[in-house]
Amino acid sequence: MFYKIIKNRKSIATLVFAFAFIAASCTDLTENISDSVTADTFFQTEEEFVSALGDAYGTLTGIHGGGYSQANEVTSDEIVIPARQQDWFEGGFWFRVLSHTWTPNEFNGAWTFLYSGVNNSNRLIFQFEEAVASGAADAAVADPIIAELRALRAFYYLNLLDIYGNVPIVDSFANAEENPSQPSSDFQQGRTAVFNFVEQELLASIPLLSTDVPSTYGRMNRYVAHMAIAKLYMNAEVYTGTARWADAITYLDGIIDSGNYNLAGNYFENFTINNSGSPENMFVVPFDRVFLPGFNLHVMTLHYASQATYNFQVQPWNGWSGTQKLYETYIDADKNPGPQGEVWGIMPVNNEAGLDRIQGTQDVRIGNLIIGPQFSASGVRLKDDGEYGVGLTNGTDITFTPFINDAQFEGCRQCGARVGKYEFEAGIALGMSNDFVIYRYSDVLLLKAEALWRMNSGGSIALELVNQVRARAGVAPFTSLDADKILDERMREFFYEMMRRSDQIRFAGTQGATRYNDAWKFKEVSADFRNVMPIPRVQLESNSNLVQNPGY
């Protein structure tokens, strides 16, 4: 039978040909994505370059509310997030963070936030360099942009150095290793290498950076880079073992002498909804509820019922609270001398307000905290329609008390002073329009004062600088400086500006190695290895070349 079939080979050939034709003509599998662009279709115009630059800054929108603020605020003595029965319990997560009993599981957020910034900077530096090399862009235009990116990358690395210590230095996009390792398996050597890298990058980029302050709002200009390197030098002893106070003063003076910044008349001018006009803010994330959402302090800190105070579109989460110690640092007449008057007390009591009025220092900056009975926008007393808290006597009327009964399981829902530093805009949803302050001129003054005090135990210049800041807050001048005074003043001034952890580590402790290791409410004395965070477990898992920090 077969031979008969073969006789018809002409027909078979035709069929085979038909199939071959189909198969050959329809095997194209090129991917066609119509709604996004790929690398070969981008970076062709100058606008696209500037637009791309934004991606390196875009990372900064993660500065609030994520791992970065968790590391710098919740682990310090400023902020506590009590587990309010079920809410915020999170399997003990926040308690481990605030009590310095964390494991390598808790600190991946800051790592990915900061390294995203590093990566985006690396990529853009690479792309801009390529553009110059290929003749697509003019070197004179590209060089300041590349310098700006290097300084921004140094800012991210400064924070990596501060939080994690010994981290991989990845400074190239094209030649990045798949699994980068730290500079040295010896923690201190490695950390010194990261320090040197940050210093070198900032020194190299500073001369090329813009000095035009108004046009570089929210970006790396020369003074912001000065501030970054000053911060690096202020903690140089922590990072490398060698103090660099005089170098810090050099760069702080560069800012002061430029005359581009000065203290705002009103402390809270720096934190209003439209704070972009402040003469004091040097480096901000220009959040906007429409164009750049991501700043959500209002929901992070306020009580569920506070929605009615501001008619927010969303219910707040009743989380982040200022510590009792923080509040006492404002009102204590000895620690903070100044005009005395009635202020809210500490403990809840069974009166209409839920708190006593007591005598305390009238520091303008108490406004950083929201304390006392709470009302709706129309003046109706807010209620928490649940029990006040286990073992407490107050009713359901909401009063924010500086006192917090428990942080681990049974925190009462209205305990804790709330973060009121930034003005809350009525009627908003999740995004606030206030620009988030990273560097501020009053810090230039206080850092310089501290550096001077460190070098020669004070002197009139240092005292005068501190008192400039105190005078603006309406409190009495100091007559002398010591470590407590400087650190407390920094807490009052910079509460919730993401620098408390770093400040505490710079000062020797009374019980532990540093102030950060000392005990405070809900926290025992901690070991000094906790002054850097562990390399996150997820990072160790995905990159076998990483070495865990000592002690973890």
Added chain:
Amino acid sequence: MFNKATSILTVLLLGVLMFAAVQTADAQSTEISGVVTDQATGETLPGASVVLAGTSTGTSTDMEGRYSLTVPSLDGTLIFSSVGFQTLEIPIDGQTTINASLSVLVLSGGELVVVGYGTQERRQITGSVSSIQEEGFVTGNVRDVADMIQGKVPGLQIAQGQGGNPNASQTIRLRGISSFGANQEPLVVVDGIIGATLDSVDPNDIASVDVLKDASASAIYGTRGSAGVILITTKSGRSGEDLSVSYNAYTTIETVENRNEVLSADEYRSFSQQVGISIQDFGANTDWFDEVSQTGSNNVHSLAVSGGTENMNYRLSGNYRDREGIQKYTGSEQIGARLNLSHWALDRKLKLTSNVAVTNRDEALGHSDAYKFVQIFNPTAPVRADGFENLGGYFDQNLFDYKNPVNMIETATRDREIRSYNVSLRADYDFNELIPNLSASAFYSLDNRSVKQQNFYSRTNNQFGGATQAALGPGSASQSLVDTQSELFEATANYIADLTQRLTFESFVGYSYNQTTNDGFSAAGGDFVTDAVGVNNFQFAQDFNQGLGSVNSFRNENKIIGVFGRANINFDQTYFLNASIRREGSSRFGADNKWGNFWALGAGVDIANLVDLGFFEVLRARVSMGKTGQDAPFSGISIQQFAPQGNFFVDGRFIQSFGPISNANPDLKWEEKTELNVGVDFEMLENRLRGSAEYYNSITSDLLFSVGVPVPPNLFGQTWRNVGEIENSGVEISLAYDALQSVTSGVNWTTQLNLTLFGETMLNKFESDEVRLLATAGSPGQNSTTLIRIKEGEPIGQIWGPQFSRIGEQGQWLYLNQDGNEVGFGALTPDDRRVLGNGLPGFQLGWSNNINVGNFDMSMFFRGVFGHQLVNLPSLFYQAPAQMSSYNVLKTAMDIPELTASPQFSSFQVEDADFVRLQNLSVGYTVPLNSEMINRLRVYVSGNNLFTITGYSGINPEVRHTDINPGEINQGFTLGGALAPGIERRPNWFTTRSVNIGINLDF
């Protein structure tokens, strides 16, 4: 591109016609004619094949069983054959009229089973294929095909994790989990349309469902077959049949079968006194379950008209379904129509088939969250009260994660509209005259589905409308429209050769081109001046004026191209060999790895043909092996893409910044599954006991998953990679027994049992051997509480946490640590956690009984699933008596009055969830009629989900194959999905039972 495919179709059709024309031209010599009949009945046999032995000369009979064949001389032998009949050879011996009378093939196993691209006789199948005909379907209140075959196929798991949600589909898993990053549901093929959706076919239009279970059976669908293939064949008309009309209708009453019982108002008051917790007593007695619930109903009507002439047949059907869900204001309304048309031309050499189906479905989705809040809303609170005007008059309290469920369902709407149509055209041409038993076909289909979803939350809505007691909210609205269009072009050629008397060779080759386009548009905004227009006019949303509204659109395409072939060898009707191969490419994969090869081999032997086995009438053994694949889950997955990345502040204004949104992976390639299947089929006791047993073992490698990668150097911490390997094995047994067959008394009873033993789904390899903890319990306070562990070398689905010991004297939770000592929460270390259960079952049972007594028929179907555990999250969040200070609690709180601590996860909330359910019971009566007009009238009553026997205390013991709450946990590892089975979450619908009354009427 697709113009090319359609033009190819045209070219091919023209080619087919030209061949036909050429071939009919060279006929001369002597003609033989005759009639072919069935020996038993004497009826003529249309379509029987007549071939001159040893040549390519042949023909087939017409509608009257007549043939005429031109032969070169009056020598030789004619071979007559027809499906289902024994082949007959008659020497010509000079005759010019030869009538043949064929006898029926008595060998069993001759029934035709639909397999990929065609049909095969049951006995020739060497892989694992389950076939369910219409009479085997689950009847009653069914929504789609999944409901109809639930429990009927060993190895096929169909679970309704969402209880009585009228708009939720079932999850379908074949032989365990074959993928966790890509598609896990079997491929659905409806009348040749690959990748169709189940709800585009009305259950009333389905003639049979065939499930290709193992890799050797599904390998012909290559790249999309690794989760199995469900082949759906719709009903069609019969040629030469008079017009017949069939009408089916039923009406359903649906009520709550099980729900989480909570404290009544009185119990809330008394229990709070008992445990000394102060509560807010608002003085009312409200059953919040009742407030949001109603009795559901379902009214279904189906009308079909079918018939045919000598050269064509047709079936036209219309279906209407109107369902009201058990949550107020939920339900669906569906109208569908289908036309199946076949036409023969050119002496029945050319067959043209066209199917057209249209479905319109409108759904009111309701609010799952309402069921979360009915569990905890204060039972002493009134539904409405004065002073809550801004909330539409609905009472509310200022508590976290706590909303009035009546406000939720009455001040918001969530609607979905699904419009789908599909069209397929098929041309089959018989090249018998050119080469005997050669045929070719071309197939084109267009499957279009558009889904519109509209959500509206009014200004008085407290969930997303922003309303509080103090002020009206801005309200919010969103609308999305997603359009999916899939075009498929396929060309195949079939060839059958009787190489010798005993050896038959069948083969086919084909080409397939499939292109899918997705595009969509969505808008969302709020801040309405009035609620009056709802979602219908976004100009009323002031958000857009302030730049706060959002508008999005997308479009992407993907292609799958394949060439494939299959060969079957049948030796002496005793030994069978099957082999298939498919080479396929997908546009989604990395530039270096777009193509893959998928193959299958199988062998079978009919032992009963070789030796006399006494009481065995049939005993077949078969073994097969195959490799299938799985496509990537979405387009663009392997390339780096750039997209807008928020805004950048330059010189006092915001400009849009662009940046990458994904890591690239040019090496991304197919998931591949290799499966071994061994099976035995038997019939014994004079065919009264029939059964099969199968063992399978499959290994899926190169699993696609989004895994953590180091940052730096990667831009993002997650990249899609081929990681991991999982292994499944199991035993499936299917038995059917005709327990009673009495011709005299008219009593028949057939019972059928399906058993499946599932091995554990082993994660043989993963990205690394690190432990992953995933699937967090949720807010409030349990966002870091992981429920599931994943570890290389361990089974998938491990529920992981601390071991509960008892409630301590101070009312605190006490646990057993790794050394067996009792410790409190603070002393627990991560090492004290252990495996608390597994969410995947070990054993599944389906037991059906069909009984006929005279004109009565009855069917009863039990389904059971065993060996799985569930994490009962309602009990985690709502069982602690301390919650009474704010919320209502579950009734089970009264079992633990001594507990004062807040909720904490442990083995306390992990429960065995074995269950047996009476899935369906139905009793019908066929009215004896002596009517010229009415052929058949049957009325019936049936019930679905009538009772469940289980020790599980939650709402629904059904297996949760996939976590409904996928997302990302803060350790940077993707949670949920198929890696986190076994979690009952809080926003959960009740389970329901339904009772139907129905009628079948044929004219």
